[in-house]
Amino acid sequence: GGLLEQIKFEGGRFRRKQEAVHAINGVDLDVNRGEALCVVGESGCGKSTVARTVMGLLSPSAGEIEYDGNRIDHLEGKDVLPYRRKMQMIFQNPYASLNPRMTIQQTLEEPIRFHHPDWSPMQIRDKIHEVMHSVGIDPDWGSRFGHEFSGGQRQRIAIARALAVDPEFIVADEPISALDVSIQAQVLNLLMDAQESRGLTYLFITHDLAVVEHFGTRVAVMYLGRVCELADTQTLFATPRHPYTQALLSAIPKLEDDRPNHIRLQGEVPTPVNLPSGCVFHGRCPYANDRCRQEIPELIATDGGARVACHAVEEGRL
Ligand code: SF4
Numbered sequence: 001g002g003l004l005e006q007i008k009f010e011g012g013r014f015r016r017k018q019e020a021v022h023a024i025n026g027v028d029l030d031v032n033r034g035e036a037l038c039v040v041g042e043s044g045c046g047k048s049t050v051a052r053t054v055m056g057l058l059s060p061s062a063g064e065i066e067y068d069g070n071r072i073d074h075l076e077g078k079d080v081l082p083y084r085r086k087m088q089m090i091f092q093n094p095y096a097s098l099n100p101r102m103t104i105q106q107t108l109e110e111p112i113r114f115h116h117p118d119w120s121p122m123q124i125r126d127k128i129h130e131v132m133h134s135v136g137i138d139p140d141w142g143s144r145f146g147h148e149f150s151g152g153q154r155q156r157i158a159i160a161r162a163l164a165v166d167p168e169f170i171v172a173d174e175p176i177s178a179l180d181v182s183i184q185a186q187v188l189n190l191l192m193d194a195q196e197s198r199g200l201t202y203l204f205i206t207h208d209l210a211v212v213e214h215f216g217t218r219v220a221v222m223y224l225g226r227v228c229e230l231a232d233t234q235t236l237f238a239t240p241r242h243p244y245t246q247a248l249l250s251a252i253p254k255l256e257d258d259r260p261n262h263i264r265l266q267g268e269v270p271t272p273v274n275l276p277s278g279c280v281f282h283g284r285c286p287y288a289n290d291r292c293r294q295e296i297p298e299l300i301a302t303d304g305g306a307r308v309a310c311h312a313v314e315e316g317r318l
C-alpha cells in the first residue's frame, strides 16, 4: 500500500465560543493504505480534534493535510466533492448522528443521491440493499424510522450510511464507546470485516487500549495535543518506550478487576489552553530534567522501530 495521507498540524488551535479549548501542535502522521491507525489518549488530548481536522470539520491555523499526494485542506466547492465521498466519518453517538424522524431508506439514500446524481432508482435500491445486508440490518426494514432502532442498530445504520458511497478512508471517532459493552465487539468486528472486504483504511480514535490491541495496525499515542509515541501495535504493547505510554499500559485493568476499562493517571492534566513549556508531560514524568522543562522533544525513530518524542529515550537514559 502506498501513502494515503500526510497529516501535519503545526500550532493548530481551535476556538469554541471565546475560549481556545482544543489545541494540537506538531502532529505529523501518515496513514498507509489498508491499515487501521489508532489514535489513543485520555479525553482532552486532542485526538477528536485530529479526526475533525482530517475531515475538514475544523481548520488548522497552520499545517496541511494531503490525500494521495494532493493537498486537501484548502479545497472549496466542487474540488472538495471527491474527497467528501472517499473520506467518511463515523461518530461516537449514533443517537446524535442519525435523524430519528427519517426512514432508514431516506437516511441511506441521501448521500448516494448527493454523490451519484446520475444513478437510477434501481442502482440506488441495490446499493441500499447491499450495505444494509453487510452491516447486519434486514434490508426489508428500510421503511422503519431511526427512532425504532437500538443504539447498536443505529450505529450499524450509521456505518451503512458511510459505506453507501464506497469510501476508501474512514475516520471513526470512538465508534463503539457509547454502545452497550455486550455489543461493542460485534460492531468492532463489523468494522474489521468491512475493512477486509472493501479494502478500507481507518483512522480510529479511541481511549480504549483493548480496542487498539484488537484493531490497530499502528498506534499513535497522544498527550496534550502532541503525539508522544508512534509504533506498530505489537511493538507498542510489547515494548512501550515513552513514559506516558508506559503509564497508560500499566493502567490497563486486569480481567479479574471490575473497574471500568478507562485510562487513568495520577496527577493533574494541564489545560490545552495553558500548555507547559518543553515536554508537555514533564509535570507528571518521573524522568523529567531541566532539558525536558525547556525543550520540546521531537518524534525520533528508535532501534525498536517505534518513533518516540522523549529526551530520556533519545539520551539513552530510559
Ligand atoms: Fe519525561 Fe522528559 Fe521524556 Fe518528557 S521528554 S517524557 S519529561 S523524560
Ligand code: MG
Residues within 6 Å of the ligand: 047, 048, 174
Ligand atoms: Mg473525543
